[in-house]
Amino acid sequence: MSYVNVSISLSFCKYILLNQFLRLISEAVNMQIESEVLMPMTLITKEDYLEFMSNKKYVTIGNLTIPLEKKHIQKLEPDNYKIESTTIWSFPDRGYWSTHKGDYRGNWSPYIPRNLIMRYTKAGDIVLDQMMGSGTTLVECKLLGRNGIGVDINYDAVMLAQNRLDFEYKDSNVNTYHGDARNLDKIEDESIDLIATHPPYAGIIQYSNRKNRADLSSLSIKEYLQEMYKVSQESFRVLKKGKYCAILIGDTRRHKHYIPITHNIMHIFLEAGFILKEYIIKVQHNMKTTREIWKGNYDFYKIAHEHLLVFRKPESGEKVRRLAYSSDLL
Numbered sequence: 168m169s170y171v172n173v174s175i176s177l178s179f180c181k182y183i184l185l186n187q188f189l190r191l192i193s194e195a196v197n198m199q200i201e202s203e204v205l206m207p208m209t210l211i212t213k214e215d216y217l218e219f220m221s222n223k224k225y226v227t228i229g230n231l232t233i234p235l236e237k238k239h240i241q242k243l244e245p246d247n248y249k250i251e252s253t254t255i256w257s258f259p260d261r262g263y264w265s266t267h268k269g270d271y272r273g274n275w276s277p278y279i280p281r282n283l284i285m286r287y288t289k290a291g292d293i294v295l296d297q298m299m300g301s302g303t304t305l306v307e308c309k310l311l312g313r314n315g316i317g318v319d320i321n322y323d324a325v326m327l328a329q330n331r332l333d334f335e336y337k338d339s340n341v342n343t344y345h346g347d348a349r350n351l352d353k354i355e356d357e358s359i360d361l362i363a364t365h366p367p368y369a370g371i372i373q374y375s376n377r378k379n380r381a382d383l384s385s386l387s388i389k390e391y392l393q394e395m396y397k398v399s400q401e402s403f404r405v406l407k408k409g410k411y412c413a414i415l416i417g418d419t420r421r422h423k424h425y426i427p428i429t430h431n432i433m434h435i436f437l438e439a440g441f442i443l444k445e446y447i448i449k450v451q452h453n454m455k456t457t458r459e460i461w462k463g464n465y466d467f468y469k470i471a472h473e474h475l476l477v478f479r480k481p482e483s484g485e486k487v488r489r490l491a492y493s494s495d496l497l
């Protein structure tokens with residue numbers, strides 16, 4: 168094929184992709200106009216947590232009951248921690264220092280936020296996890312002397328995060344909110360130094376019952392992508408210029424064919440204005456999801472990795488054209 172043919176084909180693919188995105192995004196914008204008012208952020212304090220604990224000693228997340236008990240802490244730091252230096256991350260020992268536990272479905276290994284916080288922030292910076300789940304990112308903020316803001320749509324998850332933050336350590340400023348990642352109304356424009364978050368991968372794991380449409384894990388893949396566009400816009404709004412936004416995302420299969428959720432999420436975040444800084448493969452160990460229900464003969468490979476996308480918000484007046492291949496401006 169000649170150079171001209173290749174470039175015409177590429178332009179055509181680009182045209183199709185662009186059209187698909189414009190359709191997705193215009194549907195998202197229309198939906199926002201007609202749709203529900205998004206939940207505002209409500210600060211949930213230690214007192215709220217203690218009151219909750221006085222009546223209840225567990226939380227229910229999806230179909231899982233998790234006790235709210237105080238973990239006996241054996242160590243506050245990982246042994247022999249070394250910052251990651253390549254684009255493949257693998258943590259066979261997921262990390263059990265401090266109050267970290269692996270009992271929240273789909274929670275990320277604390278090595279991931281630790282690496283992101285150490286590489287992209289300094290002491291006193293503000294880190295946001297707007298889908299904090301059991302609060303892994305916030306525990307790392309507390310241990311590493313960063314200010315943390317955590318948000319989750321599921322009240323029980325916020326209680327669990329409070330439970331995981333319930334240990335004595337140096338003074339830190341870590342706040343939890345019940346709220347919606349699509350509406351970070353209590354966070355000022357350009358006030359955050361790092362976003363480190365791990366959204367649901369559409370409905371692969373469900374965190375609340377399907378009727379809670381604000382929970383992105385209760386949506387179809389198409390609806391999920393539309394709502395993630397709103398998450399990308401809010402992320403762009405609250406992040407300081409020149410700072411980083413890291414999203415861990417996985418893919419799935421339907422009818423035995425691969426669905427590249429990550430690929431769509433990447434385009435959505437580029438469309439919001441971010442530039443792709445890193446594309447990291449995170450090896451998965453001990454998967455408890457439907458990804459491993461396949462036993463015996465099957466004609467495809469089990470998905471055993473996730474993607475950690477690290478985006479950068481451009482500086483004011485930055486010439487992003489020179490980064491066209493990393494920013495979808497082709």
Ligand SMILES: C[S@@+](CC[C@H](N)C(=O)[O-])C[C@H]1O[C@@H](n2cnc3c(N)ncnc32)[C@H](O)[C@@H]1O
Pocket residue numbers: 271272273274275276297298299300301302303304318319320321324346347348349364365366367374381382383384
């Ligand atoms: C993969 S989990 C996060 C796990 C977390 N990183 C941890 O280590 O525990 C995804 C979280 O997103 C939350 N979520 C779903 N929809 C949301 C929304 N619209 N706004 C905020 N959180 C949401 C779910 O309740 C769930 O806790």
